[in-house]
Protein backbone atom coordinates (compact mmCIF):
# COMPACT_ATOMS: atom_id res chain seq x y z
CA UNK A 1 0.00 0.00 0.00
CA UNK A 2 1.34 3.47 -0.86
CA UNK A 3 1.98 5.36 2.37
CA UNK A 4 -0.40 8.23 3.13
CA UNK A 5 1.64 11.44 3.50
CA UNK A 6 0.55 13.12 6.72
CA UNK A 7 1.43 16.37 8.50
CA UNK A 8 0.47 17.83 11.87
CA UNK A 9 -0.17 21.53 12.53
CA UNK A 10 0.66 22.37 16.13
CA UNK A 11 3.32 20.62 18.19
CA UNK A 12 1.82 20.99 21.67
CA UNK A 13 0.14 18.65 24.10
CA UNK A 14 -2.34 16.87 21.86
CA UNK A 15 -0.15 16.85 18.75
CA UNK A 16 2.11 14.38 20.56
CA UNK A 17 -0.79 11.92 20.92
CA UNK A 18 -1.59 12.25 17.20
CA UNK A 19 2.08 11.79 16.26
CA UNK A 20 2.50 8.65 18.37
CA UNK A 21 -0.67 7.17 16.90
CA UNK A 22 0.34 7.97 13.29
CA UNK A 23 3.70 6.29 13.88
CA UNK A 24 1.92 3.13 14.98
CA UNK A 25 -0.48 3.14 12.01
CA UNK A 26 0.56 1.00 9.02
CA UNK A 27 1.31 2.70 5.68
CA UNK A 28 1.49 6.23 7.06
CA UNK A 29 4.41 8.55 6.36
CA UNK A 30 4.45 11.28 9.02
CA UNK A 31 6.26 13.82 6.84
CA UNK A 32 6.45 17.00 8.91
CA UNK A 33 5.28 18.77 12.06
CA UNK A 34 4.45 22.49 11.92
CA UNK A 35 4.49 24.95 14.79
CA UNK A 36 4.91 28.71 14.92
CA UNK A 37 7.29 28.09 17.85
CA UNK A 38 10.31 26.51 16.14
CA UNK A 39 11.61 24.78 19.29
CA UNK A 40 8.31 22.94 19.75
CA UNK A 41 8.16 21.81 16.11
CA UNK A 42 11.79 20.72 16.42
CA UNK A 43 11.34 18.74 19.63
CA UNK A 44 8.29 16.77 18.50
CA UNK A 45 9.62 16.25 14.97
CA UNK A 46 12.85 14.85 16.35
CA UNK A 47 10.97 12.40 18.61
CA UNK A 48 8.99 10.98 15.71
CA UNK A 49 11.53 11.29 12.89
CA UNK A 50 9.67 13.99 10.93
CA UNK A 51 10.76 17.36 9.53
CA UNK A 52 10.04 20.46 11.63
CA UNK A 53 8.38 23.31 9.70
CA UNK A 54 6.71 26.60 10.62
CA UNK A 55 3.14 26.34 9.34
CA UNK A 56 0.46 24.79 7.15
CA UNK A 57 1.87 26.33 3.94
CA UNK A 58 5.13 24.43 4.46
CA UNK A 59 3.17 21.18 4.92
CA UNK A 60 1.30 21.84 1.67
CA UNK A 61 4.62 22.50 -0.08
CA UNK A 62 5.81 19.07 1.05
CA UNK A 63 2.84 17.38 -0.61
CA UNK A 64 1.03 16.05 2.44
CA UNK A 65 -2.32 14.44 1.66
CA UNK A 66 -3.78 14.57 5.16
CA UNK A 67 -3.34 16.85 8.13
CA UNK A 68 -4.17 16.87 11.84
CA UNK A 69 -5.06 20.31 13.17
CA UNK A 70 -3.79 20.42 16.76
CA UNK A 71 -3.64 24.18 17.36
CA UNK A 72 -5.64 26.42 19.75
CA UNK A 73 -9.38 26.22 19.06
CA UNK A 74 -9.79 29.80 17.68
CA UNK A 75 -7.27 28.95 14.92
CA UNK A 76 -9.07 25.79 13.72
CA UNK A 77 -11.35 27.45 11.16
CA UNK A 78 -8.70 29.31 9.13
CA UNK A 79 -6.42 26.27 9.05
CA UNK A 80 -9.17 23.74 8.29
CA UNK A 81 -10.61 25.88 5.49
CA UNK A 82 -7.17 26.37 3.92
CA UNK A 83 -6.39 22.64 4.13
CA UNK A 84 -9.78 21.61 2.74
CA UNK A 85 -9.47 24.09 -0.12
CA UNK A 86 -6.05 22.61 -0.90
CA UNK A 87 -7.75 19.20 -1.27
CA UNK A 88 -6.41 17.63 1.95
CA UNK A 89 -8.08 15.19 4.31
CA UNK A 90 -8.47 16.98 7.64
CA UNK A 91 -8.65 15.70 11.20
CA UNK A 92 -9.59 18.76 13.27
CA UNK A 93 -9.23 18.58 17.04
CA UNK A 94 -12.27 19.23 19.21
CA UNK A 95 -13.98 21.61 19.70
CA UNK A 96 -14.48 22.02 15.96
CA UNK A 97 -14.10 25.77 16.52
CA UNK A 98 -14.51 28.36 19.26
CA UNK A 99 -17.57 29.96 17.64
CA UNK A 100 -20.54 28.68 15.67
CA UNK A 101 -19.72 31.09 12.83
CA UNK A 102 -16.25 29.52 12.53
CA UNK A 103 -17.73 26.01 12.68
CA UNK A 104 -20.12 26.96 9.87
CA UNK A 105 -17.17 28.18 7.77
CA UNK A 106 -15.51 24.78 8.18
CA UNK A 107 -18.69 22.88 7.31
CA UNK A 108 -19.22 25.08 4.23
CA UNK A 109 -15.63 24.55 3.04
CA UNK A 110 -15.95 20.79 3.42
CA UNK A 111 -19.17 20.67 1.38
CA UNK A 112 -17.39 21.12 -1.95
CA UNK A 113 -14.03 19.67 -0.94
CA UNK A 114 -12.64 16.30 -2.07
CA UNK A 115 -11.03 15.52 1.30
CA UNK A 116 -12.56 13.79 4.33
CA UNK A 117 -13.19 16.10 7.29
CA UNK A 118 -13.30 14.49 10.73
CA UNK A 119 -13.60 16.11 14.17
CA UNK A 120 -11.38 14.63 16.89
CA UNK A 121 -14.05 13.55 19.35
CA UNK A 122 -11.76 10.92 20.80
CA UNK A 123 -14.22 9.67 23.44
CA UNK A 124 -16.11 7.84 20.71
CA UNK A 125 -12.95 5.76 20.15
CA UNK A 126 -12.14 4.92 23.77
CA UNK A 127 -12.77 1.16 24.00
CA UNK A 128 -15.21 1.37 26.95
CA UNK A 129 -17.11 4.33 25.50
CA UNK A 130 -17.39 2.64 22.09
CA UNK A 131 -18.57 -0.66 23.58
CA UNK A 132 -21.21 1.12 25.70
CA UNK A 133 -22.59 2.77 22.60
CA UNK A 134 -22.88 -0.63 20.89
CA UNK A 135 -24.75 -1.99 23.93
CA UNK A 136 -27.22 0.90 23.82
CA UNK A 137 -27.61 0.79 20.03
CA UNK A 138 -28.42 -2.94 20.11
CA UNK A 139 -31.06 -2.49 22.82
CA UNK A 140 -28.99 -3.86 25.70
CA UNK A 141 -30.31 -1.21 28.10
CA UNK A 142 -33.82 -1.09 26.65
CA UNK A 143 -35.06 2.43 26.03
CA UNK A 144 -32.40 4.94 27.09
CA UNK A 145 -33.73 7.33 29.76
CA UNK A 146 -30.82 8.91 31.62
CA UNK A 147 -27.21 9.62 30.68
CA UNK A 148 -24.57 11.28 32.79
CA UNK A 149 -20.87 11.95 32.48
CA UNK A 150 -18.41 13.68 34.74
CA UNK A 151 -14.93 14.58 33.48
CA UNK A 152 -12.99 16.56 36.06
CA UNK A 153 -9.34 17.50 36.23
CA UNK A 154 -6.93 20.10 37.48
CA UNK A 155 -6.20 23.24 35.48
CA UNK A 156 -4.46 22.61 32.15
CA UNK A 157 -1.14 24.34 32.69
CA UNK A 158 0.71 23.27 29.56
CA UNK A 159 -0.83 25.39 26.81
CA UNK A 160 1.15 27.81 24.65
CA UNK A 161 1.05 31.26 26.28
CA UNK A 162 -1.69 29.95 28.57
CA UNK A 163 -4.40 30.10 25.89
CA UNK A 164 -6.43 27.32 27.57
CA UNK A 165 -6.79 29.38 30.76
CA UNK A 166 -7.94 32.41 28.75
CA UNK A 167 -11.73 32.06 28.68
CA UNK A 168 -12.09 34.07 25.48
CA UNK A 169 -9.73 31.73 23.64
CA UNK A 170 -10.74 28.33 25.00
CA UNK A 171 -14.22 28.84 26.52
CA UNK A 172 -13.02 27.22 29.75
CA UNK A 173 -13.87 23.64 30.69
CA UNK A 174 -17.47 23.93 29.48
CA UNK A 175 -16.42 24.45 25.85
CA UNK A 176 -13.04 22.73 25.95
CA UNK A 177 -13.64 19.68 28.18
CA UNK A 178 -17.40 19.12 28.55
CA UNK A 179 -17.60 19.15 24.73
CA UNK A 180 -16.41 15.51 24.96
CA UNK A 181 -19.45 14.66 27.08
CA UNK A 182 -21.93 16.70 25.00
CA UNK A 183 -20.80 14.88 21.86
CA UNK A 184 -20.54 11.44 23.46
CA UNK A 185 -23.89 11.46 25.26
CA UNK A 186 -25.78 12.65 22.14
CA UNK A 187 -24.03 9.93 20.10
CA UNK A 188 -25.01 7.25 22.63
CA UNK A 189 -28.53 8.59 23.03
CA UNK A 190 -29.05 8.76 19.27
CA UNK A 191 -30.77 12.12 19.73
CA UNK A 192 -29.67 15.72 20.20
CA UNK A 193 -30.56 17.80 23.25
CA UNK A 194 -33.42 20.24 22.85
CA UNK A 195 -32.91 22.18 26.11
CA UNK A 196 -29.99 22.83 28.44
CA UNK A 197 -29.68 24.41 31.87
CA UNK A 198 -26.33 25.05 33.54
CA UNK A 199 -24.69 26.63 36.56
CA UNK A 200 -21.04 27.36 37.26
CA UNK A 201 -18.71 28.35 40.06
CA UNK A 202 -15.22 29.77 40.29
CA UNK A 203 -12.29 27.55 41.30
CA UNK A 204 -8.56 28.13 41.65
CA UNK A 205 -8.45 27.82 37.84
CA UNK A 206 -10.63 30.94 37.37
CA UNK A 207 -14.27 31.99 36.96
CA UNK A 208 -16.76 29.36 35.76
CA UNK A 209 -14.20 26.55 35.86
CA UNK A 210 -16.57 24.18 37.64
CA UNK A 211 -19.87 23.66 35.82
CA UNK A 212 -22.92 21.42 35.91
CA UNK A 213 -25.34 21.10 32.99
CA UNK A 214 -28.62 19.23 32.70
CA UNK A 215 -30.05 18.33 29.32
CA UNK A 216 -33.36 17.19 27.83
CA UNK A 217 -32.95 15.12 24.66
CA UNK A 218 -35.36 14.97 21.72
CA UNK A 219 -36.46 11.44 22.70
CA UNK A 220 -37.37 12.57 26.25
CA UNK A 221 -34.19 11.21 27.89
CA UNK A 222 -32.37 13.42 30.38
CA UNK A 223 -28.64 14.02 30.76
CA UNK A 224 -26.24 15.46 33.32
CA UNK A 225 -22.72 16.70 32.60
CA UNK A 226 -20.14 17.74 35.20
CA UNK A 227 -16.91 19.44 34.20
CA UNK A 228 -14.06 20.98 36.18
CA UNK A 229 -10.58 22.37 35.94
CA UNK A 230 -10.56 23.05 39.66
CA UNK A 231 -9.64 19.67 41.08
CA UNK A 232 -6.29 19.23 42.82
CA UNK A 233 -3.47 18.04 40.51
CA UNK A 234 -2.96 14.86 42.55
CA UNK A 235 -6.56 13.89 41.79
CA UNK A 236 -5.73 12.99 38.19
CA UNK A 237 -8.24 13.11 35.37
CA UNK A 238 -11.42 11.47 36.58
CA UNK A 239 -14.06 10.10 34.21
CA UNK A 240 -17.39 8.67 35.41
CA UNK A 241 -20.20 7.70 33.09
CA UNK A 242 -23.63 6.24 33.73
CA UNK A 243 -26.24 5.16 31.20
CA UNK A 244 -29.69 4.11 32.38
CA UNK A 245 -32.46 2.59 30.33
CA UNK A 246 -35.76 0.78 30.81
CA UNK A 247 -33.79 -2.49 30.69
CA UNK A 248 -30.67 -1.82 32.73
CA UNK A 249 -27.80 0.36 33.90
CA UNK A 250 -24.24 0.57 32.61
CA UNK A 251 -21.47 2.59 34.28
CA UNK A 252 -17.72 2.99 34.48
CA UNK A 253 -15.42 5.16 36.43
CA UNK A 254 -11.65 5.73 36.46
CA UNK A 255 -8.81 8.11 37.10
CA UNK A 256 -6.05 8.64 34.62
CA UNK A 257 -7.45 8.66 31.09
CA UNK A 258 -4.57 10.94 30.18
CA UNK A 259 -2.49 10.71 33.31
CA UNK A 260 -1.03 7.31 34.11
CA UNK A 261 0.49 7.42 37.58
CA UNK A 262 3.43 5.61 39.07
CA UNK A 263 4.35 5.19 42.72
CA UNK A 264 7.89 4.15 43.62
CA UNK A 265 8.91 2.95 47.06
CA UNK A 266 9.68 5.98 49.17
CA UNK A 267 8.99 8.36 46.30
CA UNK A 268 6.16 10.61 45.30
CA UNK A 269 3.44 9.60 42.88
CA UNK A 270 4.52 10.71 39.41
CA UNK A 271 2.60 10.74 36.16
CA UNK A 272 3.45 9.37 32.79
CA UNK A 273 1.61 10.18 29.61
CA UNK A 274 -0.31 7.32 28.08
CA UNK A 275 -2.07 9.43 25.45
CA UNK A 276 -1.96 7.83 22.04
CA UNK A 277 -2.39 4.30 23.24
CA UNK A 278 -6.17 3.94 23.49
CA UNK A 279 -8.74 6.19 21.88
CA UNK A 280 -6.20 8.21 19.92
CA UNK A 281 -4.84 5.13 18.15
CA UNK A 282 -8.35 4.06 17.11
CA UNK A 283 -9.26 7.63 16.15
CA UNK A 284 -6.20 8.05 13.91
CA UNK A 285 -6.73 4.63 12.32
CA UNK A 286 -10.36 5.53 11.55
CA UNK A 287 -9.23 8.82 9.98
CA UNK A 288 -6.53 7.16 7.86
CA UNK A 289 -8.96 4.45 6.70
CA UNK A 290 -11.55 7.07 5.73
CA UNK A 291 -8.91 9.13 3.91
CA UNK A 292 -7.91 6.05 1.88
CA UNK A 293 -11.47 5.17 0.88
CA UNK A 294 -12.66 8.78 0.49
CA UNK A 295 -15.08 8.60 3.42
CA UNK A 296 -17.55 8.68 5.01
CA UNK A 297 -16.19 10.80 7.84
CA UNK A 298 -16.02 8.81 11.10
CA UNK A 299 -17.07 11.98 13.01
CA UNK A 300 -18.77 14.43 10.64
CA UNK A 301 -18.23 18.17 11.07
CA UNK A 302 -21.99 18.71 11.43
CA UNK A 303 -21.90 16.55 14.58
CA UNK A 304 -18.90 18.47 15.92
CA UNK A 305 -20.93 21.63 15.34
CA UNK A 306 -23.92 20.22 17.26
CA UNK A 307 -21.70 19.48 20.28
CA UNK A 308 -20.39 23.06 20.14
CA UNK A 309 -23.96 24.36 19.94
CA UNK A 310 -24.85 22.42 23.09
CA UNK A 311 -21.83 23.81 24.93
CA UNK A 312 -22.69 27.37 23.82
CA UNK A 313 -26.28 26.87 25.01
CA UNK A 314 -24.96 25.78 28.42
CA UNK A 315 -22.70 28.85 28.50
CA UNK A 316 -25.68 31.10 27.74
CA UNK A 317 -27.71 29.42 30.49
CA UNK A 318 -24.92 30.19 32.99
CA UNK A 319 -24.99 33.85 31.90
CA UNK A 320 -28.78 34.25 31.97
CA UNK A 321 -29.68 31.88 34.80
CA UNK A 322 -32.40 30.46 32.51
CA UNK A 323 -32.85 27.19 30.63
CA UNK A 324 -31.86 27.61 26.98
CA UNK A 325 -33.54 25.98 24.01
CA UNK A 326 -31.05 24.71 21.43
CA UNK A 327 -33.18 26.41 18.77
CA UNK A 328 -32.08 29.77 20.27
CA UNK A 329 -28.42 29.12 19.47
CA UNK A 330 -27.70 30.45 15.99
Ligand SMILES: NC(=O)c1ccc[n+]([C@@H]2O[C@H](COP(=O)([O-])OP(=O)(O)OC[C@H]3O[C@@H](n4cnc5c(N)ncnc54)[C@H](O)[C@@H]3O)[C@@H](O)[C@H]2O)c1
Nearest residue numbers: 010011012013014034035036070071072073093094159160
Ligand atom coordinates in the same frame (compact mmCIF):
# COMPACT_ATOMS: atom_id res chain seq x y z
N1 LIG B 1 -8.90 15.32 22.26
C1 LIG B 1 -8.48 15.69 23.46
O1 LIG B 1 -8.67 14.99 24.45
C2 LIG B 1 -7.76 17.01 23.59
C3 LIG B 1 -6.92 17.23 24.70
C4 LIG B 1 -6.23 18.45 24.76
C5 LIG B 1 -6.40 19.42 23.76
N2 LIG B 1 -7.27 19.17 22.73
C6 LIG B 1 -7.50 20.20 21.69
O2 LIG B 1 -6.35 20.25 20.86
C7 LIG B 1 -6.11 21.58 20.44
C8 LIG B 1 -4.69 21.97 20.89
O3 LIG B 1 -4.61 21.93 22.31
P1 LIG B 1 -3.22 21.66 23.08
O4 LIG B 1 -3.58 21.34 24.47
O5 LIG B 1 -2.39 20.73 22.29
O6 LIG B 1 -2.58 23.14 23.03
P2 LIG B 1 -1.03 23.52 23.11
O7 LIG B 1 -0.98 24.96 23.46
O8 LIG B 1 -0.29 22.53 23.95
O9 LIG B 1 -0.51 23.30 21.59
C9 LIG B 1 -0.95 24.10 20.52
C10 LIG B 1 0.26 24.38 19.63
O10 LIG B 1 -0.18 25.04 18.43
C11 LIG B 1 0.83 26.00 18.05
N3 LIG B 1 0.23 26.94 17.11
C12 LIG B 1 -0.64 27.94 17.36
N4 LIG B 1 -1.05 28.52 16.20
C13 LIG B 1 -0.40 27.85 15.20
C14 LIG B 1 -0.42 27.96 13.78
N5 LIG B 1 -1.19 28.86 13.15
N6 LIG B 1 0.36 27.11 13.06
C15 LIG B 1 1.14 26.20 13.67
N7 LIG B 1 1.18 26.04 15.03
C16 LIG B 1 0.42 26.85 15.77
C17 LIG B 1 1.30 26.57 19.38
O11 LIG B 1 2.55 27.18 19.30
C18 LIG B 1 1.29 25.33 20.28
O12 LIG B 1 2.56 24.69 20.29
C19 LIG B 1 -7.21 22.44 21.08
O13 LIG B 1 -8.26 22.62 20.16
C20 LIG B 1 -7.67 21.60 22.26
O14 LIG B 1 -9.01 21.85 22.63
C21 LIG B 1 -7.91 17.99 22.63
